[in-house]
Amino acid sequence: MGFFNFFKRDISEQEFQEQQKMKYGLEKTRTGFFQNIVNTLTHAQIDDDLYDTLEEQLILADVGPMCAVRLVDELRDAVAEKHLKTGHEALDELREIICRELTPRYPMDLDGKPAVILVIGVNGVGKTTTIAKLAHLYKDKGKRVMLAAGDTFRAAASEQLELWADRAGVPLVQAGQGADPAAVIFDAVKSATAKGYDMVIADTAGRLHNKKGLMDELAKISRSVKKASPEASLEVLLVLDAITGQNAISQAE
Numbered sequence: 001m002g003f004f005n006f007f008k009r010d011i012s013e014q015e016f017q018e019q020q021k022m023k024y025g026l027e028k029t030r031t032g033f034f035q036n037i038v039n040t041l042t043h044a045q046i047d048d049d050l051y052d053t054l055e056e057q058l059i060l061a062d063v064g065p066m067c068a069v070r071l072v073d074e075l076r077d078a079v080a081e082k083h084l085k086t087g088h089e090a091l092d093e094l095r096e097i098i099c100r101e102l103t104p105r106y107p108m109d110l111d112g113k114p115a116v117i118l119v120i121g122v123n124g125v126g127k128t129t130t131i132a133k134l135a136h137l138y139k140d141k142g143k144r145v146m147l148a149a150g151d152t153f154r155a156a157a158s159e160q161l162e163l164w165a166d167r168a169g170v171p172l173v174q175a176g177q178g179a180d181p182a183a184v185i186f187d188a189v190k191s192a193t194a195k196g197y198d199m200v201i202a203d204t205a206g207r208l209h210n211k212k213g214l215m216d217e218l219a220k221i222s223r224s225v226k227k228a229s230p231e232a233s234l235e236v237l238l239v240l241d242a243i244t245g246q247n248a249i250s251q252a253e
């Protein structure tokens with residue numbers, strides 16, 4: 001069971017049990033971290049041992065220790081307050097608590113025409129994958145989405161994004177390896193504006209071939225976006241690896 005199945009709750013208890021049986025029958029070694037949490041909660045009494053186990057499992061699932069303690073404390077309070085009795089009830093409660101925790105504190109500015117999202121972060125952190133997910137999400141919401149292959153550092157980066165663009169069924173603006181990322185993003189925003197697209201989601205490289213500072217590059221891209229469309233809005237999304245903990249904060253800074 002992956003992260004997303006953990007949040008799926010629109011199945012009956014019986015369906016859930018059957019799914020579990022089948023999963024284990026087919027693939028005994030498949031023990032995702034969230035699966036462990038589900039198992040813990042559905043097979044145990046609510047007591048102090050359970051909270052300890054949960055805390056440990058959350059940490060093993062890459063939730064930061066402080067956050068894990070906070071989540072379990074919240075669960076403990078909710079169990080007492082709402083007089084929850086069963087593990088299943090506690091599981092539902094934990095889902096809600098985690099969803100709340102994951103709700104963004106600040107909404108993204110997507111009011112521009114087009115709304116541009118620039119995705120940044122170090123190499124291999126999951127930028128391109130995140131773009132694929134965002135493209136899918138916003139397309140599902142009825143937005144017309146265009147992608148921009150601003151990672152011009154690696155030859156394969158554009159191809160990887162092209163694959164995701166095809167899968168999501170959205171167009172991609174790309175240029176050759178070594179092209180100026182700001183120019184690629186400029187072209188994409190221009191094209192999106194001309195064709196009436198709602199959004200441009202732009203990939204970037206974790207490193208730059210010209211070794212210029214990433215911040216300078218960001219400022220340049222920001223100017224390109226405004227030049228391509230004065231009506232555009234720009235959000236910069238920094239992708240971080242959840243397991244880097246405090247180091248993530250220094251990266252952001």
Ligand SMILES: Nc1nc2c(ncn2[C@@H]2O[C@H](COP(=O)(O)OP(=O)(O)O)[C@@H](O)[C@H]2O)c(=O)[nH]1
Pocket residue numbers: 121122123124125126127128129130206
């Ligand atoms: N475990 C895990 N792997 C991921 C996640 N997102 C991306 N990856 C994998 O990490 C690798 C690098 O991802 P990619 O999107 O290419 O990173 P980029 O270099 O920042 O664009 C790929 O093998 C992805 O499948 C994630 O959320 N969890």
Ligand SMILES: [Mg+2]
Pocket residue numbers: 127128129151157203
């Ligand atoms: Mg990439």
